[in-house]
Amino acid sequence: MTDLFTPARFGALELPNRIVMSSLTRNRADAGNVPTPLMAEYYRQRASAGLILTEASPICAAGHGYPRTPGIHTPEQIAGWKQVTAAVHDAGGRIALQLWHVGRISHPDLQPGGALPVAPSAIRPAGQVFTGVGMQDYVTPRALETHELSGLVATYAQAAHDAMEAGFDGVEVHAGNGYLLDQFLRSSTNRRTDAYGGSQANRARLLLEVMAAVCEAVGSDRVGVRLSPVTTFNDLADDDPQGMFEYVVAQMNPLGLAFLDILQGTGGAPHEAWVPFDYARLRALYRGNLILNNGYDFASAQLALQGGEADAIAFGRLLLANPDLVERFRRGAPLNAPDYERLYTGEEKGYTDYPFLAG
Numbered sequence: 001m002t003d004l005f006t007p008a009r010f011g012a013l014e015l016p017n018r019i020v021m022s023s024l025t026r027n028r029a030d031a032g033n034v035p036t037p038l039m040a041e042y043y044r045q046r047a048s049a050g051l052i053l054t055e056a057s058p059i060c061a062a063g064h065g066y067p068r069t070p071g072i073h074t075p076e077q078i079a080g081w082k083q084v085t086a087a088v089h090d091a092g093g094r095i096a097l098q099l100w101h102v103g104r105i106s107h108p109d110l111q112p113g114g115a116l117p118v119a120p121s122a123i124r125p126a127g128q129v130f131t132g133v134g135m136q137d138y139v140t141p142r143a144l145e146t147h148e149l150s151g152l153v154a155t156y157a158q159a160a161h162d163a164m165e166a167g168f169d170g171v172e173v174h175a176g177n178g179y180l181l182d183q184f185l186r187s188s189t190n191r192r193t194d195a196y197g198g199s200q201a202n203r204a205r206l207l208l209e210v211m212a213a214v215c216e217a218v219g220s221d222r223v224g225v226r227l228s229p230v231t232t233f234n235d236l237a238d239d240d241p242q243g244m245f246e247y248v249v250a251q252m253n254p255l256g257l258a259f260l261d262i263l264q265g266t267g268g269a270p271h272e273a274w275v276p277f278d279y280a281r282l283r284a285l286y287r288g289n290l291i292l293n294n295g296y297d298f299a300s301a302q303l304a305l306q307g308g309e310a311d312a313i314a315f316g317r318l319l320l321a322n323p324d325l326v327e328r329f330r331r332g333a334p335l336n337a338p339d340y341e342r343l344y345t346g347e348e349k350g351y352t353d354y355p356f357l358a359g
């Protein structure tokens, strides 16, 4: 029976086990948002995972909304990522880059030329953003013009191409957690009246164009997509998430992707707080490899795989605190606890200093 230790083939990727490292923002890039040797060490330590999905990586300068998040849009960043992929490959691992654009989850202080952040519609998110001089309110973003969208699609494809240049085994398009592509998908953030707003098919159009372009750039067998159907993160809501994501997932089938990565509930929130959603319907509709994510432990992950609910399970908190999680699971060894104070700060502390098992 399939379990966490059963090898898997996801498109062009050969996974020695089904323990995937979830994408995790850690804010350790340098001041130019360039990946550092410390980041290479962090990912190298986790190379025994079946597949590493990197922290989200902005595809262009306007795609940034947080300090020290490593981009994939300058030659220095591509060179920085090369050290990361080489370190992971030397340690026998596989690593895919998560392609990101934050859309309205940003601030003029973080944008090139102090410009307004862009979004499907000029709707200000509730909440505040860390801008380097403390917290500031989000601003009302500028709605993208229809004629700008083809350039945005091309930017995703260029970033995917550059990820291959940097030595990645694949890419994951980040279409979840309330960032730009998710802002297009949702009725609360997309009030457009062109072909990219209104119906579910129209709201999904930008994501589907991005997926087609990224697949064309690097081959669909090296491409995945991250969705989070019911997240409320980043002030997001939708009038019919079940219908929307059944449509989106059905549209992914003809692409022949390496994997679909679904975050259940809202990241970090306990199971009891999840908005009800029928994930089994997505499993039934989707004909490729499915990764499920959020709050699994060893026992619940084994049950999900044995029950055929998913093809792999992604672990965030457990893998950040346990670089050798695969071995710990294999031995039934105790786990290190994550240091929540140092998720987004601390350089090597709470990052590369979690102990491995002795022996």
Ligand code: 8OZ
Residues within 6 Å of the ligand: 025, 056, 066, 176, 177, 233, 267
């Ligand atoms: C936590 C902090 C900053 C960014 C996501 C990229 O939720 C993120 C993120 C998470 O997808």
